[in-house]
Amino acid sequence: MATSLKIIFAGTPDFAAKHLQALLDSEHEVVAVYSQPDRPAGRGKKLSPSAVKVLAQQAGCPIYQPESLKTQAAQEELAAIQADIMIVVAYGLILPAAVLHTPRLGCLNVHGSLLPKWRGAAPIQRAIWAGDKFTGVSVMQMDEGLDTGPVLLEKSMVIPPLATSASLYDDLAELGPEALIEAIDNIENLTPVVQDDSLASYANKLSKEEAKVNWQESAAQLARNVRAFNPWPMVWFEHKELALKVHAAQVVEAFEEYPVGTIVSVSKEGIEVAAREHNLLLTCIQIPGKKAQEASDIINGKPDLFIEGELISSAHQPI
Structure with a gap:
């Protein structure tokens, strides 16, 4: 690695927290952490912090929880951090163009599929649902499309025959941080690969209605x-x-x-x-x-x- 980077990290669930931990353990500097606002959870519906926020608090990182990044105030606040790069993992908020171009090296996203396959919200589940033999993670330079940016690095794995989305999620939560650290350690030497849109597929959100058994299926x-x-x-x-x-x-x-x-x-x-x-x-x-x-x-x-x-x-x- 040539240079230690100043990083803004944006993420919300446990999957994202594993990537934040890898960054905290690296030679890079996490200068700010963005996570979604606390949400009601549990039977009591008490406001609860995200897994990323909890980890950031433990690490003493400055934490930002805007409802949106579309306001001028939120964008100016982010720009004032003067980060080299922004890493986004399962954040849950849309990054407008102004934010994508604010850090010197732009914004990278870790996505749980081998892009351009399974762009969208549920790539891990859809890979199993479709009977795919392989999956993996893609480290992508973000643009204004939905998981359409050029890919910097991919790591693949065989999907175990009895994998559930929960177990595959855990597997990719180990693979993703490795790919992320490798990518940012070599960011200056990686060649972005433009995705072939003709090969794209979309991982639509799941629903309870879809999960109802249709005995007419195989x-x-x-x-x-x-x-x-x-x-x-x-x-x-x-x-x-x-x-x-x-x-x-x-x-x-x-x-x-x-x-x-x-x-x-x-x-x-x-x-x-x-x-x-x-x-x-x-x-x-x-x-x-x-x-x-x-x-x-x-x-x-x-x-x-x-x-x-x-x-x-x-x-x-x-x-």
């Missing part, structure tokens, strides 16, 4: 949904007036043809339900008001809930 897609939507919004289906969340499921071979949504078998291995192409074995389920349980425990406790040959209630309804 078993493979349903199993990917279970992993991609864990821990939020969680795949769920309605059966006997209960909204049941699925924490784990796997594809199993279908030896006989049943109408989709039919309960094929109920055993200690789980609840096997007919879907397209193959069957889906539900192995961990959550009943409203209770913790997630192995399907075998639910079968023992509620033997009448799942009966072989019955149709899952929500399979009657078009989705």
Whole structure:
């Protein structure tokens, strides 16, 4: 590394905090930290600081929490810090052009995909949802588009076969800081690579409605949904007036043809339900008001809930 850089860091959740910690541990100087304003959280809805703010307070960094960076006052305040570069990781606020061009070296973003694939809000979840074999992180020079700036550095990884969005999030939270430090240590020598927009895909936000099981989908897609939507919004289906969340499921071979949504078998291995192409074995389920349980425990406790040959209630309804 040729020079120690004065850095403004902007981020909010734990994923961002891991990148801030890497910067604090480096030879660079974090001169200011931006994070979203404290938000209500928990049952009491008390105002709670973000993970980034908590870490910044512990490190003694100056903290800024504007509602927006679009005002002249906020932009002048940021410019007065006179940073060399601004690092943005899961900040959650739009950076206007004036901010993007304020630091001497501009603004870098760490994005949880191999751009231009999965631009947007939910790249980690969408990679699993789509059945991708690989993912990674991209360190990008920010411009005014949505994750459209030139890429300075990428690090890739194989997506583990049973990865959930929670576990993959943790993996990328380790990979991302490594990529970030490597990028800023070599910032003067990296050649930006312009993204090919023709290869772009967009990682749309998840919704509870999307997470509702559509038994018309293939078993493979349903199993990917279970992993991609864990821990939020969680795949769920309605059966006997209960909204049941699925924490784990796997594809199993279908030896006989049943109408989709039919309960094929109920055993200690789980609840096997007919879907397209193959069957889906539900192995961990959550009943409203209770913790997630192995399907075998639910079968023992509620033997009448799942009966072989019955149709899952929500399979009657078009989705």
